[in-house]
Amino acid sequence: MSQRPEQEKELAILKSAVENTNEGFVTIDADHRVLFFNKAAERIFGYRREEVIGRDLDRIMAPSCSRNHRLAVRRYVETRIPSRIGHDTEITATRKNGEPFPANISFSVSEVKGKLYFTGIIKDLTETRSLEAQVSRAERLAALGQLVSEITHEIKNPLMVIGGFAEQLIRRASDEEIREKLLIISKEVGRLEQLLKELREFYTPGRPAKESVDLADLAREVTLLLGDACTRQGVQVTVSADEPLRVRGDRHKLKQVLLNVIKNAIEAMPEGGALAVYGLRSGDRVRVSVADTGTGIAPEDLSRVFFPFFTTKREGTGLGLTISKGIVEDHEGGSLELRPREGGGTVCEIELAADPLSLETPKSEQESKQQGARDGAC
Ligand code: ADP
Ligand code: MG
Numbered sequence: 463m464s465q466r467p468e469q470e471k472e473l474a475i476l477k478s479a480v481e482n483t484n485e486g487f488v489t490i491d492a493d494h495r496v497l498f499f500n501k502a503a504e505r506i507f508g509y510r511r512e513e514v515i516g517r518d519l520d521r522i523m524a525p526s527c528s529r530n531h532r533l534a535v536r537r538y539v540e541t542r543i544p545s546r547i548g549h550d551t552e553i554t555a556t557r558k559n560g561e562p563f564p565a566n567i568s569f570s571v572s573e574v575k576g577k578l579y580f581t582g583i584i585k586d587l588t589e590t591r592s593l594e595a596q597v598s599r600a601e602r603l604a605a606l607g608q609l610v611s612e613i614t615h616e617i618k619n620p621l622m623v624i625g626g627f628a629e630q631l632i633r634r635a636s637d638e639e640i641r642e643k644l645l646i647i648s649k650e651v652g653r654l655e656q657l658l659k660e661l662r663e664f665y666t667p668g669r670p671a672k673e674s675v676d677l678a679d680l681a682r683e684v685t686l687l688l689g690d691a692c693t694r695q696g697v698q699v700t701v702s703a704d705e706p707l708r709v710r711g712d713r714h715k716l717k718q719v720l721l722n723v724i725k726n727a728i729e730a731m732p733e734g735g736a737l738a739v740y741g742l743r744s745g746d747r748v749r750v751s752v753a754d755t756g757t758g759i760a761p762e763d764l765s766r767v768f769f770p771f772f773t774t775k776r777e778g779t780g781l782g783l784t785i786s787k788g789i790v791e792d793h794e795g796g797s798l799e800l801r802p803r804e805g806g807g808t809v810c811e812i813e814l815a816a817d818p819l820s821l822e823t824p825k826s827e828q829e830s831k832q833q834g835a836r837d838g839a840c
Pocket of ligand 1: 722726727730754756757759767772773774775777778779780781783784808
C-alpha cells in the first residue's frame with residue numbers, strides 16, 4: 463500500500479521529463495490513434511495537441527510515410543517481430559505548414575495491460591543539417607581558396623613578365639601593326655591581372671582591419687583616381703558630403719568597394735552623363751550613395767548582379783559587386799544595395815554604422831568643422 467504514493471511520484475517525474483524534453487514524443491495505440499503528443503512535438507510539427515490527440519496519426523504524416531508506418535505497426539501487432547523498433551531512422555517529415563524537414567526517429571513499444579502502445583521519439587535535425595552544411599561549405603571554400611591562391615600566384619609572375627616585355631616593345635616598335643598587337647597584349651594582360659586580383663579577393667577575403675576611416679575623403683580620393691576615365695567619357699562628377707563621415711573599418715577594402723561601384727557607374731555611361739556621389743550621416747549611421755545617369759539595370763538582372771561571375775560586359779569579371787557586398791557586410795551594420803534611379807540610371811547605396819568615437823564629438827563642433835558641400839568635377 464505504501465508503494466502507491468512512491469509510484470505516483472515516479473510517474474509524475476517521468477511524465478514531466480517527457481513533457482519537457484527537447485525531443486518530440488508521439489505515442490499511438492495499435493489502431494494508429496495518437497494518445498500522447500508532448501510540447502516539443504507541438505513545436506516541431508506545428509500542431510497543437512488538441513488537433514491530434516485521439517485522431518489518426520495520418521494527420522501529421524505524409525501519405526506515403528503513413529502507409530508504411532501503418533503496415534509496420536500492423537506487422538508488429540501480428541508477429542511481434544520488431545523491424546524498426548529499437549532503431550534510429552532518418553526521415554524527411556512534414557510540418558503543419560507543409561514545410562519538409564529532416565528528422566531522426568527512434569521507436570519504442572510498450573505493453574500495458576495486454577495492449578500495445580508505440581512511441582516515436584523525434585529529433586528535428588534542421589539546425590544540425592544547416593550547421594553541417596555551413597561547415598562543409600566553409601571547408602570547401604577554404605580548400606578552394608588555397609587552390610585559387612596557389613594558381614593565381616603561379617600565373618601572376620609570368621603574366622607580369624609578359625606585360626613588362628610588351629610595354630618595353632611598345633616603346634620601341636616602329637611598325638604600326640606590331641604596335642597595335644602589342645597594345646592588345648598589354649591590355650589583355652592588365653585585364654587578366656585584374657581578374658587574378660579579384661579571384662584572390664573573392665576566395666581569400668581575410669578579416670577587415672578596424673581603423674577610423676572618413677568615407678567622404680575616400681570618395682574624393684577615388685573620384686580623383688578615376689578622373690581620366692571620366693574625362694575621356696564625358697562624365698561630370700560631383701562629390702558632396704557632410705564631414706566627417708567616419709566609420710570603423712578597413713580603409714583599403716572600403717576604398718576597393720568605392721572603386722568598384724564608381725567604376726561600374728562610369729562604365730554604365732559610355733556616352734557620358736552625370737555621376738553624383740553624396741554622403742550623409744543620420745544618427746548613428748553613415749550612408750554613401752553613388753548615382754549615375756547610365757543604362758540602368760534590367761529588372762530581371764537586379765537580383766542577379768550580386769551573383770559571382772554575373773556580368774553583362776564583354777570584358778567584365780562579374781566579381782566586383784559580389785566582393786564589394788561581402789566587404790561592406792563584413793563591417794559593423796554594413797549593407798550595399800542597388801536600385802533604379804528616378805529619371806534613369808542606377809543608385810548604389812552603401813550604409814555602415816558610424817564610428818562610435820566620432821559620435822562623441824558634439825554636433826555643433828562637427829557642424830563648424832563642415833565646409834559645406836564640396837563639389838569636385840573631373
Ligand atoms: P562587372 O563590372 O565585372 O560586370 P560587377 O559585379 O561589378 O561585375 O557588376 C555586375 C553587373 O552588374 C554588371 O555587369 C552590370 O550588368 C551590373 N551593374 C553594376 N553596377 C551597375 C550600374 N551602376 N549601372 C548599370 N549596371 C550595373
Ligand atoms: Mg564591376
